[in-house]
Amino acid sequence: MDATPIPFYDTPLAVVHGRDFGDVGARAATAVLARLHARGFTCGTIVDVGCGAGVAAAAFCDAGFTVVAFDRSSAMAELTRRAAPAALVSVGTLDTVRFPSNCVAICAISEVLSYAPSAAVADLGLDRFFDLAASSLCPGGFAAFDLVTPGRLGPEGRRTMEQSMDDWRLKVSGVEDRAQRTVDRRISGAALIDGVWEPIEEQHRQITTSGEQVAKAAMRAGLTCDLADSYDDQPMHGVTVAWCTKL
Numbered sequence: 393m394d395a396t397p398i399p400f401y402d403t404p405l406a407v408v409h410g411r412d413f414g415d416v417g418a419r420a421a422t423a424v425l426a427r428l429h430a431r432g433f434t435c436g437t438i439v440d441v442g443c444g445a446g447v448a449a450a451a452f453c454d455a456g457f458t459v460v461a462f463d464r465s466s467a468m469a470e471l472t473r474r475a476a477p478a479a480l481v482s483v484g485t486l487d488t489v490r491f492p493s494n495c496v497a498i499c500a501i502s503e504v505l506s507y508a509p510s511a512a513v514a515d516l517g518l519d520r521f522f523d524l525a526a527s528s529l530c531p532g533g534f535a536a537f538d539l540v541t542p543g544r545l546g547p548e549g550r551r552t553m554e555q556s557m558d559d560w561r562l563k564v565s566g567v568e569d570r571a572q573r574t575v576d577r578r579i580s581g582a583a584l585i586d587g588v589w590e591p592i593e594e595q596h597r598q599i600t601t602s603g604e605q606v607a608k609a610a611m612r613a614g615l616t617c618d619l620a621d622s623y624d625d626q627p628m629h630g631v632t633v634a635w636c637t638k639l
């Protein structure tokens with residue numbers, strides 16, 4: 393008998409993300425496009441790793457770029473297909489999706505690379521991401537991503553947030569273990585979909601990564617690395633934003 397898959401951005405949570413959590417994706421896309429234009433890139437291929445509901449993918453398509461987008465969650469990939477019909481969208485991970493060559497940018501926006509079962513797996517995943525970036529980017533092309541940093545949940549190491557709109561409600565309880573570098577989140581609630589309240593019950597583990605670790609991994613892959621606290625001048629909490637360029 394097949395084991396039931398562990399829910400990970402299944403339809404109700406994916407729909408909530410698509411409805412009201414596209415802000416970081418939109419801001420990051422604006423920053424990525426500004427940097428591309430500043431470097432003289434007005435066309436070319438952008439890979440969007442963990443594309444979610446497709447906010448950034450849609451912005452990249454609208455700006456005239458070819459977009460290869462993928463997500464581990466089939467519900468998220470389906471939302472990207474709707475938001476960005478011109479994008480080449482698939483369900484997959486860094487281990488299963490083939491990257492095109494000569495990309496102008498590779499993005500992993502909103503903590504995509506932080507999801508992992510352990511620190512060792514996350515560190516390997518970051519190295520794999522950088523190896524793919526180094527071999528797939530054109531000269532002057534760059535990787536842009538953000539990762540969860542240590543201390544994400546403050547000195548207490550735990551936080552609970554409740555949020556709701558007319559068509560969804562969420563309770564997110566997080567616990568950080570500084571020694572293991574884990575942030576475990578339990579996400580529960582419901583989303584109104586086609587007139588029916590669909591329950592949400594998911595558990596996500598993220599791994600914290602310091603800016604220093606990111607810079608060292610980028611250097612190992614031969615990429616330059618600029619770190620920031622945000623994609624723009626609006627504050628972001630508990631993340632490092634990295635811009636890593638292939639010279």
Ligand SMILES: C[S@@+](CC[C@H](N)C(=O)[O-])C[C@H]1O[C@@H](n2cnc3c(N)ncnc32)[C@H](O)[C@@H]1O
Pocket residue numbers: 400401413414416417418441442443444445446447448462463464465468484485486500501502503504505507
């Ligand atoms: C917080 S959402 C961000 C979505 C989108 N990038 C945005 O900015 O709105 C994180 C996304 O990463 C995806 N994800 C997490 N780990 C992944 C992996 N190893 N490979 C591909 N997608 C992954 C999740 O399914 C989810 O859609």
